[in-house]
Amino acid sequence: KNEVEQSPQNLTAQEGEFITINCSYSVGISALHWLQQHPGGGIVSLFMLSSGKKKHGRLIATINIQEKHSSLHITASHPRDSAVYICAVRSYNTDKLIFGTGTRLQVFP
């Protein structure tokens, strides 16, 4: 079993829909990252959080440390949000980043 699991693996949505991507992990962590990978391949860091909630524009990330779970929400989705979203956790014990396999999101007009 992977130490970081994301769901769903694939997601399609109509423009304007509210999107939720989930991440569950099984190790102790010091931080959790949400990353975005566009079709061209480049990876951009969206959020880094260790507790609570962060918001940036239409993106919201939450984390529940007790439940070892994080969610990434996209409000009013747009075709330009189409990308692969990757959850990664920094292991408290090893200090290494452990990556999920990503959620492929496609938003249609």
Next chain:
Amino acid sequence: EAQVTQNPRYLITVTGKKLTVTCSQNMNHEYMSWYRQDPGLGLRQIYYSMNVEVTDKGDVPEGYKVSRKEKRNFPLILESPSPNQTSLYFCASSFVDSSSYEQYFGPGTRLTVT
């Protein structure tokens, strides 16, 4: 502009022909790392470096070498590439400070070994 650069972006080579993928960052980051990305497996760490002359193995170091002679550069060396090293490679950097682990990624290098 703060960035991580990688070269080349695309490379097709043959088995056994030594190659180097360069990585450079202009943010004075101490920490640099190499990852490979394969379908269904996510990103896996190859090697990382906490500072100049300090390098360590990640999860999949076999077949790779690195060096960190300068703070800004962290080249990845494949002494004798094999087809199973065909992959998408990313270099990343960050500060080591515990309050700021945001990672900055390079644009990726797509390597094909025939």
